Amino acid sequence: MSNTRIEPRTLPGFMELLPEKQQIFEKIKSVLEEVYRLYGFAPLDTPVLEYSEILLAKAGGETEKQIYRFNKGDTDLTMRFDLTVPLAKYVAQHAPDLTFPFRRYQIGKVYRGERAQRGRFREFYQADIDIVGDGKLSIYYDAEIPSIIYQILTRLGIGEFVIRINNRKVLGGFFDMMGAKERTTDILRTVDKIDKMGREKVVEELKEQGLSKDACDRIIDFVGFRGSNEEVMAKLEGLSGQNEQFDAGVSELKSVLSAVRAFGVPEDHFSIDLSIARGLDYYTGTVYETTLIRHPEIGSICSGGRYDNLAGYYTNRSLPGVGMSIGLTRLFFILNDMNYLSDAYRAPEDVLIIPMTQEITDAISLSSKLREEGIRTQIYLEEGKFKAKMHYADRLAVPFVLFLGEDEIRENALSLKDMQTGNQVKCTISEAIVEIRKKIAESEKQTPVHM
């Protein structure tokens, strides 16, 4: 053992939680998994490390700067910076063995060497789903994504949110009508910044891109239009018949909207928002963002869209798809920071057994019986004073403590203490199980987020 100790510390930008918070994080993750599975998505797990050549096939300057890339022997390696590029590689590589539409979810850590600042993470979880078709993919799959977002956020306890839906063809077609066909991507990028920069600056930037004052105004009025879903659709249909791309987008949007309703998403939880573009070349049709109504400043917590071709860098097979991603680490950080996390899930067990005798065989048998009933049971095996044992129970925040002393063993009973109420009763094992189960059922009804 060396005499100079090394100060134990974690890298900045790497989230490491205390046990109570980790419990809640796991609960949130499990809600996502549960919903993804309910919709028949298959789990996928790809390596954290890949050949740099593979991960960086598409990447541009910003990505290159932010990645963790290094050599091991002769091999140029990169840590994955998202779950989309690995999916593209996976589908291209394994296409003959996959069944299309291929539906996968993946919840995993990704790495970006961003400038460290509060709430920005260099290692963070993404939770992605994608539906990938072979050559084609029905537009109705685009409606499944908002339904999944709705289920997840509702089950988490995030009640007040709106899923904003748009279609890149609608935007692109409209810009084409405004005489800015070639610059669709630039305009989309500029328009995407309207919330951050304000109208004035966006107009200026658009003018620099060669648009007339009139076209700028019409574009900004268009993307700024607010109204019910019916009103927006009416406005769009009023503009139809002038541009093929526009009309195709409007028709897609209409199909998506009707199917989103069929999926049971309440009307006040989704809205067509013509200002949504997602600042990426990648998307080609439907796009989504999800905003917390009371916290629009956070930005989108759940985004995605439709793309024409997932894996063009790896295969000539046409693989259109639709998907979305949740930045789980960031979302958790925000919810925790704003005190929206519930305490309901913080204890790692339902019961702590405290043996009150030297001989612990009976207490151990009792712990096995409870576990057979699916009750998460810890048995405290340290010797020591009663006060120390109760202090341990208090700090664990365990809902129940079971005492097993000589009296209890003789009477084939136990003492059950409800740590929340302080009530303590002597009862049989079966009675205790009923009590404990009642409380577990209650806490399972609680959402991990209270908002």
Added chain:
Amino acid sequence: MSNTRIEPRTLPGFMELLPEKQQIFEKIKSVLEEVYRLYGFAPLDTPVLEYSEILLAKAGGETEKQIYRFNKGDTDLTMRFDLTVPLAKYVAQHAPDLTFPFRRYQIGKVYRGERAQRGRFREFYQADIDIVGDGKLSIYYDAEIPSIIYQILTRLGIGEFVIRINNRKVLGGFFDMMGAKERTTDILRTVDKIDKMGREKVVEELKEQGLSKDACDRIIDFVGFRGSNEEVMAKLEGLSGQNEQFDAGVSELKSVLSAVRAFGVPEDHFSIDLSIARGLDYYTGTVYETTLIRHPEIGSICSGGRYDNLAGYYTNRSLPGVGMSIGLTRLFFILNDMNYLSDAYRAPEDVLIIPMTQEITDAISLSSKLREEGIRTQIYLEEGKFKAKMHYADRLAVPFVLFLGEDEIRENALSLKDMQTGNQVKCTISEAIVEIRKKIAESEKQTPVHM
């Protein structure tokens, strides 16, 4: 889009599974998690990347060679190569906020740049549990570990295994009696190789370490002694009274054995094996290995032990603990390779709905109803020929297909096809739910491994 395509491929030594296998992997992982939670272990998640200084505080030559280490800016980083060093760092760093005994489980990927060969992985899952005390930890916790191993392997469907238990103090004390006190670690390392090298070579190596012929023989007879747990204990007790360390080890072993029985581990699933040493300086008391009875050649699938001090490199706080680790990726690879994996869990959904009409609103509503009942439901939204749709269902290996045509919609019914038997019946939604639930319950009774 570039014209030269990059061949999609995965790094050698990095496991990437097809969806059906991934499903089974996830099922196995969830059994581990379930058991860890039943015993009241809290989940832990630490970064994959840490300061090299932290991870390599203890590491020697072999570890240094195998690690993934690189610089990002001025920071010297290493990818974790196990989950024990990150635990040590975590406990030392957060000790004031933890409750001791601190019980955590962690299932995560670790990285070792080993020479690539079949069945060796450079990225692999470890599934660890540890119980860490503050200054002290009751010997009875050592008995909890075999109980957990027993539960996990039994629930997985790996019925024929034996948990081999030994105590380093027993070995060390005995070697001391043989006049080899100073060289305990060397001897343990040598003896640990007896299965690989054979008795002759081990004797030779021991002699080179300065032991007499007689001492060598007695040591090898001692570690090679086979018998029932009672017989081994009797042998050990016959040697007591000569060495303090030995006696302490025998007493610990006795306590562990009686508590393992109290935890309900059947007598034929654990045995004292005096040849087990675990080739690490790390362990100081109880040690475990777990062997598949029909496949001893695989070696231990589940190992661990008791250590005196978890985090001496980071803190002067004494943190004794006991734990074990499962090399999940390797175990999965072996079970798959030997065809022991069950097919029961390979479909990502319970039901595939195939709409037989142009209008899909009813089919979508049906899918929502099934999901509300907890049934994993995929709805097939592509247009196309019936044959193509059935081909999709076949390839998915989904247990049930639900058809919804005009007749069914008019009659408020559906057609339910059991894909295993080929039976198809027209029935109500409620009847279908009963049928589907019956099959889910059946498949949930199946273990992911058939051995």
